[in-house]
Amino acid sequence: MSAALVLRDVTKQFRNAEHAAVANVSLEVSVGEVITILGESGGGKSTLLRLIGGFELPDLGEILLNGETLNSPQMFCAPESRGISMVFQGHSLFPHMTVRDNIAYGLHRMKSSARDQEIERMLTLTELSGLQQRYPHELSGGQQQRVAIARSLAPKPSVMLLDEPFSSLDRTLATQIRNDLADLMRRSGATTLWVTHTTEDAMAISDRIAVMHQGRLVQLGTPESVFCRPQTRYVAELLGPANLLRVQQQDGQRFCPALAAMVETELPTPTHAVVRPDDIVCELRKDGPATVRRTAFQGTFMELTVDSASEQVRVHYRGPERFAVGDSVALSAPAQRVWVISDPG
Amino acid sequence: MNVAVAPAAGYPRWRQRLSPWSVGAAAMISVLLVPIAVVALSMLGRSSPTWQHICDTVLTTYLWNTALLVAGVGACTLVIGVSCAWLVTFYRFPGRAVLSWALVLPFAIPTYIAAYCYADLQDLVGVDMMNLPGAILVVSLVLYPYVYLITCSTLQGQSGRILESSQSLGRGAAYSFWRLGFPIARPAIVGGMTLVTMEVLNEYGAVHYYGVDTFTTGIFKVWYGMDDTQGAMRLAATLMMLVLALLLLERLQRGRKQFTTCGSDYRPCMPGQLRGSVSWLAAGWCTLPVLLGFLFPVGQLLIWLKQSGASSFGAGFAKIAGQSFVLASCAALTTVIVAVILAYTVRLHRSRLITALSKASALGYSMPGAVIAIGVMVTVVAADRGVLRHVAGFFGAKPGLILTSSIVVLLFAYVLRYLTVAVNPIEAGFERLCGSMDEASRALGHSPLKTLLQVNLPLAKSTLIAAALLVFVDVLKELPLTLILRPTNFETLATKTFELAGEEMIAQSAIGALLIVATGIVPILILDRLLCSKRPT
Numbered sequence: 001m002s003a004a005l006v007l008r009d010v011t012k013q014f015r016n017a018e019h020a021a022v023a024n025v026s027l028e029v030s031v032g033e034v035i036t037i038l039g040e041s042g043g044g045k046s047t048l049l050r051l052i053g054g055f056e057l058p059d060l061g062e063i064l065l066n067g068e069t070l071n072s073p074q075m076f077c078a079p080e081s082r083g084i085s086m087v088f089q090g091h092s093l094f095p096h097m098t099v100r101d102n103i104a105y106g107l108h109r110m111k112s113s114a115r116d117q118e119i120e121r122m123l124t125l126t127e128l129s130g131l132q133q134r135y136p137h138e139l140s141g142g143q144q145q146r147v148a149i150a151r152s153l154a155p156k157p158s159v160m161l162l163d164e165p166f167s168s169l170d171r172t173l174a175t176q177i178r179n180d181l182a183d184l185m186r187r188s189g190a191t192t193l194w195v196t197h198t199t200e201d202a203m204a205i206s207d208r209i210a211v212m213h214q215g216r217l218v219q220l221g222t223p224e225s226v227f228c229r230p231q232t233r234y235v236a237e238l239l240g241p242a243n244l245l246r247v248q249q250q251d252g253q254r255f256c257p258a259l260a261a262m263v264e265t266e267l268p269t270p271t272h273a274v275v276r277p278d279d280i281v282c283e284l285r286k287d288g289p290a291t292v293r294r295t296a297f298q299g300t301f302m303e304l305t306v307d308s309a310s311e312q313v314r315v316h317y318r319g320p321e322r323f324a325v326g327d328s329v330a331l332s333a334p335a336q337r338v339w340v341i342s343d344p345g
Numbered sequence: 346m347n348v349a350v351a352p353a354a355g356y357p358r359w360r361q362r363l364s365p366w367s368v369g370a371a372a373m374i375s376v377l378l379v380p381i382a383v384v385a386l387s388m389l390g391r392s393s394p395t396w397q398h399i400c401d402t403v404l405t406t407y408l409w410n411t412a413l414l415v416a417g418v419g420a421c422t423l424v425i426g427v428s429c430a431w432l433v434t435f436y437r438f439p440g441r442a443v444l445s446w447a448l449v450l451p452f453a454i455p456t457y458i459a460a461y462c463y464a465d466l467q468d469l470v471g472v473d474m475m476n477l478p479g480a481i482l483v484v485s486l487v488l489y490p491y492v493y494l495i496t497c498s499t500l501q502g503q504s505g506r507i508l509e510s511s512q513s514l515g516r517g518a519a520y521s522f523w524r525l526g527f528p529i530a531r532p533a534i535v536g537g538m539t540l541v542t543m544e545v546l547n548e549y550g551a552v553h554y555y556g557v558d559t560f561t562t563g564i565f566k567v568w569y570g571m572d573d574t575q576g577a578m579r580l581a582a583t584l585m586m587l588v589l590a591l592l593l594l595e596r597l598q599r600g601r602k603q604f605t606t607c608g609s610d611y612r613p614c615m616p617g618q619l620r621g622s623v624s625w626l627a628a629g630w631c632t633l634p635v636l637l638g639f640l641f642p643v644g645q646l647l648i649w650l651k652q653s654g655a656s657s658f659g660a661g662f663a664k665i666a667g668q669s670f671v672l673a674s675c676a677a678l679t680t681v682i683v684a685v686i687l688a689y690t691v692r693l694h695r696s697r698l699i700t701a702l703s704k705a706s707a708l709g710y711s712m713p714g715a716v717i718a719i720g721v722m723v724t725v726v727a728a729d730r731g732v733l734r735h736v737a738g739f740f741g742a743k744p745g746l747i748l749t750s751s752i753v754v755l756l757f758a759y760v761l762r763y764l765t766v767a768v769n770p771i772e773a774g775f776e777r778l779c780g781s782m783d784e785a786s787r788a789l790g791h792s793p794l795k796t797l798l799q800v801n802l803p804l805a806k807s808t809l810i811a812a813a814l815l816v817f818v819d820v821l822k823e824l825p826l827t828l829i830l831r832p833t834n835f836e837t838l839a840t841k842t843f844e845l846a847g848e849e850m851i852a853q854s855a856i857g858a859l860l861i862v863a864t865g866i867v868p869i870l871i872l873d874r875l876l877c878s879k880r881p882t
Contacts, residue, residue, distance in 0.1 A: 015697075053784075053788055054787075055784055055787075057358075057361065068355070069355055070355065072358075073358065074357060074358055075355045075356070075357060075358060076355060076356065076357070076358045076360070076361040077355040077356070078361075078787070078792075079784070079787040079788055080787045080788075080789075080790045080791055080792055081355075081790075083790075084788065085788045085789060086784070086785065086788040088780075088781040088784065088785055089781075090780065090781075092780055092781045092782045092784070092785040093782075094782060094785075094786075094800060094804075095804070096803050096804060105786070105789050105791075105799075106789030106790055106791075108790065108791070109790065151785075151789065152788070152789070155789060155790060161788075
């Protein structure tokens, strides 16, 4: 697959800001690919999207689309000439236009017959057929969402940008719409960059996840690789509950005291082993080296906090055993579920 | 997949910063600010003998009178405005609902009209109003709504929880207001008083009529009486420095403290019920400003109208009224167009320079009308004499003063003075109504101009109308600037009323004055709506 969108060392520093909103971000997005940009609020995700859309000017770096330069220190291409469309937080539907007029708004370069055909196609695709004469305020949140998507998809943009499209919807509704929308985007074959702070959304819909932290792109990969093989403590904890257990040198090998086990790694200076609470095996043992500190019933599992080698370890236990505070236990984890990182920070 | 190829019409980066919008807006503001710069620069020039004479003789009087007027009106408006706002916000008493908006009505009466109405008081009750204390009282009676309105909106914006927590700590309502409500509202109150002070410095008709010599009347005397441009410019420049110092002080007093109620804890406060004689006292206190500031002047005008009849204004009443309305409409339209271009460019570029220029355009509103008029006059005469003579000479025509004393110049001066009145609501309107909608339009392939026409303007329609109306009414009642810059024999309702009053024919001016007052009620209704929509719900 060829790269549709290319970012090279893109940097944006706002006045009076402590660190750059976007710092040296490089990224290649293939045609038809769906990438989510994941991170906490203030991490620079929205700014990156606005830079690609042309609503902010980068200080340094280049942005290219299908080989054409959109932004460089010398060049600029106006948002309306980029062929990139954007779905904003809160949709930004035009309240004084009907659903049909909203969708038609970006089709001004088409002949009217082609335009009508395209509108019909979008209405069918987004299942809005009966609603075309309604005004935005007469629609439900989910319908407004679909109008915003239809409006952006209609001009057949090279790239679709979505900025937290679900932030205004409640969680249950958001999950339903997210799945519908992901299907829609796949069917349309649009190259998509999707900003979210919800890990669950990112994992469910993306080909690749780009994790941003303090303006930097800290990791880029498939959902599975980012989840199972995080590069830093930040990524490990962002993607789900994680234990970060100390790793030390012992007899020329790497040893994790909390698990009382050797770990495999090729890193020259490993610092932590990342182990998800679901992957830790906890067994009652009279002379066990670890002690149960706290227990909390969570419905599908029991969350245990265990003191082991002066570290606290979270365990999600799904077995029949009933643990009590003060029980002696032994902890272990399958070697392939232990991932070692080097993050002195 | 089916991908439309990006047109990718890229262009060099500098062209993004120097778009037609940014260049146009910067050029507009720069031209507008020339007269103000001309006045400021006159301080550096050579001083004329008359100026020396002015310094030796009347300058101290001007300074002293102006200072007393500002201090007196400041004190009176503070007492009236804050006390009424406090009573209306925190207590229930008979007539409160009506009084809460009726207290704004004196806004509709221009100071000079109030002054004429009160001039007869000596005949009626034997009180001589034609002096400094009289001027202070009359001006205060129509300017206190600035303080009242702004205090009301701040007090109502404060969360009732603040006062409730004070009361739960064992403090009474009056003490709570003194220690909490008043200090929290302080920056807003000072802001309101700054506006009052600017109006006082701008004041010409009333002080002239009452024979109080202030800076503004001084400018007129030196300009027309002594025919000394330099001297008038210097007086104007001194007045300008006073205004700038005032603006600076106001900025400083706001400081770093945050005075807005934080977070989601907002809850409107429940007014307490006043009973017995106290409640009637409160009602009486709040009725007094409405009575003196609005009902009395309007009543007086109606009596005069009955005495002299509608035709007494002069044969040309319909002509003058029509002329005034057309002039004010043109000024409002031009101002709104300039304001839209400016507000949209600020939104489009968000560059430091454009934002600074848009802020600088507010200077016009804080400058007294006479200062602006002098600046515009001097600039235009220079332009006429210099630039146009060259142009005319090139074409072989006989040079004359083309621009001077033309309607175009008058319109230009109105735009300079009232631009901020339009820019503020329009900027807020774009921000509130358009969110990222104009960016959505850009992302769908429409140019900035088309976006403005199809998205921003239709959405901000009511804001545009409100802005235009505010400018319209301000222009309709404007006096000092119009007096100086109007073409010869061109009369507006305001100048004709002023002239008739000056010729001791006040009664004959009643119909014109009433028309000005009636239109003046319009922005009160708008303001009330704007304030209501700002309140948290």
